[in-house]
Structures are given as C-alpha cells and as structure tokens.
Amino acid sequence: MTKRHLEPLLWLLFSGGGVMAAVFLPILVVLFGLAIPLGWVQPDYNHLHAVVSHWLTRLVLLGLFVVMLFHAAHRFRFTLYDGLQLRGFATPIAVLCYGAALVGSLAALVIVLTV
Amino acid sequence: MSAPTTYRQPVSRLWWLKKRTYFLFVMRELSSVFVAWFAVFLMIMVVAIGRGEASYQSFLSWAASPIVVVVNIVALAFLVLHTVTWFALTPQAMVVRGPGGRWVPRIKEVSVAGRRVPAATVVRVGGRVPAGMVIASQYAGLIVVSAFVVWLVLR
Numbered sequence: 001m002t003k004r005h006l007e008p009l010l011w012l013l014f015s016g017g018g019v020m021a022a023v024f025l026p027i028l029v030v031l032f033g034l035a036i037p038l039g040w041v042q043p044d045y046n047h048l049h050a051v052v053s054h055w056l057t058r059l060v061l062l063g064l065f066v067v068m069l070f071h072a073a074h075r076f077r078f079t080l081y082d083g084l085q086l087r088g089f090a091t092p093i094a095v096l097c098y099g100a101a102l103v104g105s106l107a108a109l110v111i112v113l114t115v
Numbered sequence: 116m117s118a119p120t121t122y123r124q125p126v127s128r129l130w131w132l133k134k135r136t137y138f139l140f141v142m143r144e145l146s147s148v149f150v151a152w153f154a155v156f157l158m159i160m161v162v163a164i165g166r167g168e169a170s171y172q173s174f175l176s177w178a179a180s181p182i183v184v185v186v187n188i189v190a191l192a193f194l195v196l197h198t199v200t201w202f203a204l205t206p207q208a209m210v211v212r213g214p215g216g217r218w219v220p221r222i223k224e225v226s227v228a229g230r231r232v233p234a235a236t237v238v239r240v241g242g243r244v245p246a247g248m249v250i251a252s253q254y255a256g257l258i259v260v261s262a263f264v265v266w267l268v269l270r
Contacts, residue, residue, distance in 0.1 A: 034188070
C-alpha cells in the first residue's frame with residue numbers, strides 16, 4: 001500500500017529531475033567534464049571555492065543532486081523492467097534503484113553542509 | 116494475486132535491437148545512467164573543491180585521465196539526447212496556455228451528497244500555445260541557464 005502513496009511523488013521527482021537535467025547538465029558536462037579538466041579554460045581555484053561555498057549555490061546543488069538522482073533511479077528502474085524483461089524482479093529492482101538514490105541524496109546533503 | 120491464465124507471448128531480451136525507434140527509445144532511457152554518473156562526478160568535484168587547492172588539482176588530473184574523458188564524452192552525447200527528447204515531449208505531456216483563450220459557460224455534472232446534479236461552470240477554450248513555441252521557449256531557457264553558468268564559473 002505504501003507503494004501506491006509513493007508512486008505520484010516518484011513521478012514528480014522524475015519529471016522535476018528530467019527538467020533540471022535537460023537544462024543544467026549539457027553545459028555542466030561541457031565545462032566541468034571536458035573544458036576545465038582538459039585545460040581549455042582555467043577558472044581560478046579561489047573563485048570556484050567562493051562560488052561553491054555560497055549558501056545559494058549549495059542549496060541549488062543539493063536540489064539538483066536529489067532530483068537528478070531520483071530521476072535517474074526512476075528511469076533506470078523502468079529500463080530494467082522493460083529493456084531486460086525483468087518484471088519478475090520488480091521489488092528488488094525498485095528497492096535497489098531508490099535505495100541508491102536515497103543514499104546518494106544523503107551523501108549530497110552531507111557534502112553541501114560541509115563544503 | 117492469482118496467476119495469469121491468459122497466454123503471453125515471450126518477449127526477447129533483445130527486442131529493442133529489432134527496430135531503430137525501439138533502439139532510440141532504449142538509448143533515451145539509458146541516459147538516466149549518465150544523469151546519475153554526472154551527479155556523482157559533480158559531488159566528487161564539490162568535495163575536492165571544499166578540501167583545498169591540492170585536492171582540487173588531483174581531482175582535475177583524475178578528470179583529465181583518458182577513461183574519465185571518454186566517459187564524459189559519451190555522457191555528453193547521452194545528455195544531449197536527453198535534453199532534445201525531453202524538450203520534444205513536454206508539449207505532449209502538458210497543455211501550456213497563453214493569452215488569447217476565452218472562458219465559456221458549460222453545464223457539468225457534480226456529485227452532491229452522493230447524487231449527480233447539474234451545475235453551471237466555465238471552462239477555458241483555445242489559447243493553447245503551439246507545440247513549436249513551447250519547445251523553442253525551452254531552448255531559450257537552456258541558453259539563458261548555460262550562459263549564466265558559464266558567466267558564474269569563468270568571470
């Protein structure tokens with residue numbers, strides 16, 4: 001029965017995370033995944049530290065991390081169900097997917113509180 | 116629950132390789148793996164930045180290693196696929212109404228104390244924002260957000 005009550009919340013997190021990922025991730029991957037590590041652009045460390053430790057950045061990052069993790073968990077759950085025909089393992093798959101997202105969200109909370 | 120009595124045709128685990136559209140659907144769904152990957156990547160980066168400059172530099176050299184760069188190039192391709200398909204589906208998932216619609220009176224059945232009774236109401240007709248415009252405005256949002264992030268990080 002708990003599952004019935006949770007499902008709308010999970011869909012809400014899925015669509016919220018989908019929007020956030022669609023809007024934020026392409027530029028974040030280009031910048032932090034490629035341009036900065038490969039040295040195309042070199043932002044000053046102190047500036048990055050100041051940006052990341054600002055309370056508003058932390059709040060936005062926490063929100064992004066939580067909705068993205070739950071978005072990914074929800075979508076991956078159905079990818080396993082349908083893509084690999086694993087509906088027989090529905091419960092363990094759901095527990096693993098959302099459990100991982102929950103652990104990741106708690107880690108995100110600790111990270112933004114202590115950065 | 117009782118066991119299903121109807122016959123179900125078994126579906127191959129590789130059903131999604133049989134058609135291009137099926138394949139693209141599964142690729143779109145697999146973008147979720149890269150959404151999770153990059154959330155974790157960013158979390159590692161935030162921890163590194165918080166621990167000091169030396170730690171940030173070693174994060175950068177890890178992120179510049181060939182395997183991580185390749186993963187991030189693949190991630191970028193999947194995330195672009197996610198963005199394009201997500202924006203394309205939005206007008207189908209929700210009705211966006213702009214100015215130009217009008218309210219018209221309607222009679223609707225409502226339930227009062229368990230009885231169905233007619234009631235007067237108004238409903239909004241027309242004024243639906245065309246799908247193309249909904250999609251275009253999302254790309255405009257993407258550009259604004261991207262420009263802001265670049266400005267914030269590189270100024």
